[in-house]
Amino acid sequence: MGWEDVREEVLRRIRARDWPPGEVIPGEEALAAEFGVARATVNRALRELAEAGLLERRRKAGTRVALLPVRKATLDISIIRQEVEARGESYAHRVLAQRMEGISLAAAVRMGVPAGASMLFLETLHLAGGRPFAHEVRWLNPDVLPGRVVPDFGAVSANEWLVQNVAYATGDIAFSAEAATAAEAAALGIAAGDPVFVTERVTWTAEAPITFVRLLHGPGYRLRTMV
Amino acid sequence: MGWEDVREEVLRRIRARDWPPGEVIPGEEALAAEFGVARATVNRALRELAEAGLLERRRKAGTRVALLPVRKATLDISIIRQEVEARGESYAHRVLAQRMEGISLAAAVRMGVPAGASMLFLETLHLAGGRPFAHEVRWLNPDVLPGRVVPDFGAVSANEWLVQNVAYATGDIAFSAEAATAAEAAALGIAAGDPVFVTERVTWTAEAPITFVRLLHGPGYRLRTMV
DNA sequence: TACCATTTGTGCGTATGTATG
């Protein structure tokens, strides 16, 4: 009787409505006694279910079945190369533009820096099987580059280079659907106005913002949760 | 010195590249001795970092800093009413269609049932502040309804009703960008061909599929991760 | 291949901390 068994049994009771939504379930001590395990084992099982949003736990108040469980879907945000190769296609990328430039207002707002601040601007096209897969526009804080030396992003994509060479960071991600502009459409080989799947990501360290990326995927792209 | 302190210190060392990507870090025992805590405490900290994708752990092989950390972004999938009310807007919904019908091929494939199987078809418009917020098309397995009695989905949306009245389930979610069809555009009050943010969700119990939902959000909708 | 040593994974019993009804 491990903690996973306890988790499954508790989950079964929730699903079977032995313990209906909103109801307080027996305490850790009681469950430990019932299942013949240590309290720590029950704790581990209940903690997992609480993290998944199925239980709500509060000291002294006890543990209750969530009334409106907020499902937590987890997305695996991998490097584009990995994503492409996982599909069994060959990956390549082309740097379309690379220059120092005053940051755009929209990007400045998201990165939390003054508009017009001098940043490295990068425009990249990612290819899968030789065909356009994603179009990337990136603003990169040059301060995070060791010695402010710009690496060769033609060899390794900025995405990958940052992951491997700059500090691990926290970030924010947002997804939306937009209509492709003429320029974006041209890069992706689709028609202007076609719907594109947009991923916007901001990453930063404790001290400074690192980068803001806007990634466009053409029609047919699906982002799936890994359950 | 709690497990969170250990986690932060280990994270700091990873970020500072004291332990570069790919490198094996000291074992639990050694870290426990260094930090003056029990091994279980170190274990808890390292386990969390491994779940976050920053460490890779294997028995006997030890713990190493991930070479290509796969960031795990978590999305809170709440019911639409909550989402709307969280924006400070009033929620309402209208059932546009409700009938028993042979399931469409596309939906049958996703639900894993024979095409043409008799399912409850539901079309709903969700309103935020009186304006169209999302358009929902749903196929619902009537077997999951207690006594096969169809509830009044005009009073409580199917989404919410299912969460509260049917077994908790596992599911699969996918997001994409598509062009609105004429009918969808009319329902959402946008132009045909406008990009829409599409969420498709399948849920099932251990025994049977429950429902397949296709949810369309009009322009301006953003799905954000909760980091 | 067979075995051994190592490292993480999990469990128990106990104790104390902490939020809170």
Next chain:
DNA sequence: CCATACATACGCACAAATGGT
């Protein structure tokens, strides 16, 4: 202020996986 229930920690033990001999 107290009693309660969860949160965390310790030390020990054994299981399971697996790299190496």
